[in-house]
Amino acid sequence: MKTREETLFSAGGGERVETVTEFTRRVKSLLEDGIAPCWVRGEVSNLRAQASGHVYFTLKDAAAQLACVMFRGDALRQSAQLRGGLQVLLFGAVGVYEARGQYQLVVRAVIDQGAGKLQQEFEKLKQRLAAEGLFAPENKLPLPVLPRTVGFVTSPTGAALQDFIRILARRGWTGRLVVLPARVQGEGAAEEMIAMLRTAEEAGIFDLLVIGRGGGSIEDLWAFNEEPLVRAVAACRIPIISAVGHEIDFTLCDFAADVRAETPSGAAELISSSYVAVAERLAATRGSLRAALEDAVARSRDKLDHARSRLRLLSPAAVIEQHSLRLDDLANRLGAALRHGAQARREQLSGIRARLAAASPEKRVQSESQRLLALWKRLESASPQSVLKRGYAIVRDEAGRPVARAKGTKPGQRLVSEFHDGKLNVRVE
Numbered sequence: 001m002k003t004r005e006e007t008l009f010s011a012g013g014g015e016r017v018e019t020v021t022e023f024t025r026r027v028k029s030l031l032e033d034g035i036a037p038c039w040v041r042g043e044v045s046n047l048r049a050q051a052s053g054h055v056y057f058t059l060k061d062a063a064a065q066l067a068c069v070m071f072r073g074d075a076l077r078q079s080a081q082l083r084g085g086l087q088v089l090l091f092g093a094v095g096v097y098e099a100r101g102q103y104q105l106v107v108r109a110v111i112d113q114g115a116g117k118l119q120q121e122f123e124k125l126k127q128r129l130a131a132e133g134l135f136a137p138e139n140k141l142p143l144p145v146l147p148r149t150v151g152f153v154t155s156p157t158g159a160a161l162q163d164f165i166r167i168l169a170r171r172g173w174t175g176r177l178v179v180l181p182a183r184v185q186g187e188g189a190a191e192e193m194i195a196m197l198r199t200a201e202e203a204g205i206f207d208l209l210v211i212g213r214g215g216g217s218i219e220d221l222w223a224f225n226e227e228p229l230v231r232a233v234a235a236c237r238i239p240i241i242s243a244v245g246h247e248i249d250f251t252l253c254d255f256a257a258d259v260r261a262e263t264p265s266g267a268a269e270l271i272s273s274s275y276v277a278v279a280e281r282l283a284a285t286r287g288s289l290r291a292a293l294e295d296a297v298a299r300s301r302d303k304l305d306h307a308r309s310r311l312r313l314l315s316p317a318a319v320i321e322q323h324s325l326r327l328d329d330l331a332n333r334l335g336a337a338l339r340h341g342a343q344a345r346r347e348q349l350s351g352i353r354a355r356l357a358a359a360s361p362e363k364r365v366q367s368e369s370q371r372l373l374a375l376w377k378r379l380e381s382a383s384p385q386s387v388l389k390r391g392y393a394i395v396r397d398e399a400g401r402p403v404a405r406a407k408g409t410k411p412g413q414r415l416v417s418e419f420h421d422g423k424l425n426v427r428v429e
Contacts, residue, residue: 020101021098024096024098024101025098027096027101028096028098031094031096031103032093032094032095032096035093035094036093037091037092037093037108038091038092038093039089039090039091040059040066040089040090040091040092040105041061041087041088041089041090041113042059042060042061042065042066042087042088042090043059043060043061043085043086043087043088043117043118043119044057044058044059044082044083044084044085044086044087044088045057045058045060045065045084045085045217045218045219046058046084046216046217047082047083047084052072053071053072053075053076054069054070054071054072054075055069055070055075055082056068056069057082058217059088059090059105060217060219066104066105067102067103067104067105068090068092068104068105068106068107069095069104069105069106069107070082070092070106070107070108070110071106074107074108074109078109078110080110080111080112081112082110084119084217084218085118085119085122085218086112086113086119087112087113087117088110088111088112088113089110089111089113090105090107090109090110090111091107091108091109091110092105092106092107092108092109093105093106093108094106118218118219118222119218121225122218122225122252125225125227125230125252126252126255129227129230129231129252129255129256130255134230134231134234134255134256135234135255135256139234140257140258140259141238141239141240141258142239142258143208143239143241143258143259143270144207144208144239145274145278146175146274146275146278147175147207147208147271148175148176148207149175149176149178149205149206149207149208150175150176150177150178150206150207150208150209150210150271151177151178151179151180151196151200151206151208151209151210151238152164152177152178152179152180152209152210152211152212153180153182153193153196153197153200153209153210153211153212154179154180154181154182154184154210154211154212154213154264155181155182155183155184155185155213156179156181158184158213158214159214160212160213160214160243160263160264161179161264163214163263163264163265163268164210164243164264164265164267164268165177165268166268167265167268167269167272168268168271168272171268171269171272171275171276172272172275172276172279173268173271173272173275174275175271175275178205178206180196180199180200180209181196182195182196183223184212184213184223184224185213185216185220185221185223186223189223190223190224190226190228190229191228193211193223193229193232194228194229194232197209197211197232197233197236198232200236200238201236201237201238206238207238207239208238208239208240208241208271209236209238209239209240209241210240210241210242210243210261210264210267210271211224211233211240211241211242211243211244211253211257212241212242212243212244212245212261212264212267213244213245213264214245214246214263214264215245215246215249215263216245216249221244221245221249221251224242224244224251224252224253224254225251225252225253227252229253230252230253230255230256231256233253233256233257234256234257239258239259240257240258240259241257241258241259241260241261241267241270241271242254242256242257242259242260242261243260243261243262243263243264243266243267245263246262246263247262247263385420388418388419388420389420391420393417393418393419394417394418395415395416395417395418395426396415396416396418397413397415397416398414398415398416400416403415409428410428411428411429412427412428412429413427413428414426414427414428415427415428
């Protein structure tokens with residue numbers, strides 16, 4: 001007996017098995033050949049213009065949606081400017097993108113038919129609430145500089161929450177984050193978010209609230225445009241940051257909140273920015289304080305060393321040591337002074353003794369005797385007798401007068417020559 005699977009395999013022509021590529025190409029051929037190019041009316045959403053110049057968007061109405069692509073060449077030829085919420089009439093043909101198995105409308109022409117229904121409702125409600133003063137700047141609350149407890153009204157399974165937490169962790173935020181879970185899309189989402197806002201107010205523990213989700217089409221974000229939620233955000237007694245969608249997405253909650261962040265990640269950066277600034281200032285202050293403390297300790301240590309030195313000098317032992325040193329110094333100086341005085345007195349005594357000796361009669365007699373002896377010797381050495389002893393002779397005339405020159409004598413004159421040992425009579429020849 002065949003199994004159900006075997007029966008179905010045989011009934012479906014099991015002898016031929018197609019690959020995914022083959023099957024997708026067969027579908028592509030059926031769709032592209034079977035559906036002729038036509039006009040389609042709808043509202044533009046999820047618009048994405050690529051750097052290549054190609055434009056991707058979704059065309060939708062109340063019951064269905066259709067993926068669309070308009071390539072660069074066709075986009076450059078259009079006079080109508082596509083934007084989210086625009087009601088348009090498109091001309092194009094069905095195309096199948098095989099890599100994803102997705103069919104789409106390849107748009108060749110665009111006719112602008114005005115703003116879409118949801119966009120018209122958005123603008124109408126925005127004007128009415130603004131006229132009531134719901135968005136007035138003077139009604140907005142200031143955000144706390146350093147919120148310690150933050151509540152996030154969002155889907156607990158959405159990527160927005162993970163991005164929010166990742167940014168806070170990366171920037172070192174140390175507060176407490178409480179997730180207030182609520183649906184953020186579809187029927188009943190606005191009511192759940194209103195309930196979470198009321199719960200947060202009743203809890204009384206929150207410094208700041210964030211309400212938001214990731215990006216999407218105007219339909220995906222419509223819960224944040226519903227009037228009850230917008231009024232609840234504006235009336236909340238806790239400061240609120242609205243962080244809905246991407247940078248280009250705007251909802252009425254953005255206008256009603258105290259501050260709008262472009263994305264949930266932007267809200268996390270806004271919350272942690274003051275904390276980061278304070279942390280940086282704290283680190284700088286800590287460094288300055290440490291430097292000042294180290295400087296103060298160094299100066300106190302110098303003062304302590306100086307005081308210890310002074311104390312050592314002023315202590316009894318130090319005083320005794322100083323006096324002992326001074327006593328030794330004075331003793332040495334006294335000894336040197338005594339020795340010097342004794343030497344001076346000794347030298348003075350010697351001088352007096354020398355002068356006394358020089359002034360005594362005996363010394364004078366002796367000195368005079370010596371002087372007389374020296375004079376006598378000089379006289380004796382100059383006496384004629386002393387001269388004669390050295391071999392000289394004295395010539396005298398008959399009268400006994402010395403003859404000093406030969407010129408004064410006469411021939412035949414008789415003279416007397418006196419020698420040391422006697423006299424001789426001589427005659428001048």
